Amino acid sequence: MSSDALMTFKSHIEGKNADVAICHDRIEWARSRGMSAKKLTAGFLTGGASLLATGVRSSDAGTEMIPVKSISSVVTKRDGLLFTKVVVVASGNTIEFRVPHDSALGIKALLTDLVLGKIPAPGQAPSAAAQPVQAAAPSAQASTPVEQLRQLAELRDGGILSEEEFTAKKAEILARM
Template sequence: MSSTALMTFKSHIDGKNADVAIYSDRIEWSRGRGVSGKKLTAGLLTGGASLLATGVRGSGAGTEMIPVKSITSVVTKRDGLMYTKVVVVASGNTIDFRVPHASAPGIKTLLTDLVLGKVPATEPAPPAPVHQAPAPTAAPPAGDPVVQLQQLAELRNAGILSEEEFTAKKAEILARM
């Protein structure tokens, strides 16, 4: 088994970030338990609605390894304004990796080359660029709905809130005006 990863990146799957490593002979991914700061902030701003939608439980925690020899297909699909899903189909399993648009072609090319038996460069490839969403600021004073709406839009644009969560919280803020 190879011990040096050719590429590492973070993938946002089902409301949690997964650490993904691609080796010459396998793909490994793992999701830890717990709640991120972004998820807590979104939960506070949406009155808990986003936490209810994505959950707080650690049942999604775990690891998985897929041997390159069992991969039958690698497909990319657009997933919103900022992300692309890299879908890895293997015998008996399918895993979606949600990554920024700019990272997807490099990930797909590396996986396709490995499946086709092309030997990657001896030096590990640089890690795929990771899009960092702007850090949400502290909740604005209750009397400033315009700032709350702006921050809510930032959370939606960063992919932290779904369109439904955004719409519900926006209606709540506008009702208080």
């Protein structure tokens, strides 16, 4: 994985675990070679004969990369109780990163900012469009509990949060008051 990454995270891509890095100019991910639960179970049940016949390595291992300049859309959609899919649509490729709900919005925001050019590359001066975003970030963190509750209700009404998640976060915010 790249050392110049803005964000790194673990994800499920096409049902396999992957290490993902978002850089200024690309998204890259690597799926390690490993043994699936199915293959391990078959090996155990056959006394290792199936492992000898098919080998231990996974055929889905490898790396892939999408240039940020080829991304045309970034979408999130819920995927069960714990996960959200961040869908990246690029020319000739669509990839779905399955991540926990609390990570999805940050990943989408970072990718959107990269696509729109709001985050300058290293050694590049910040553009005028990037400065208001940087200035607005501290005020978003210092929002009042009432504003946080309004945002939370919007997420619930938009279907991003379940009623249980909304209630739990609401209790956290009220406890900090």
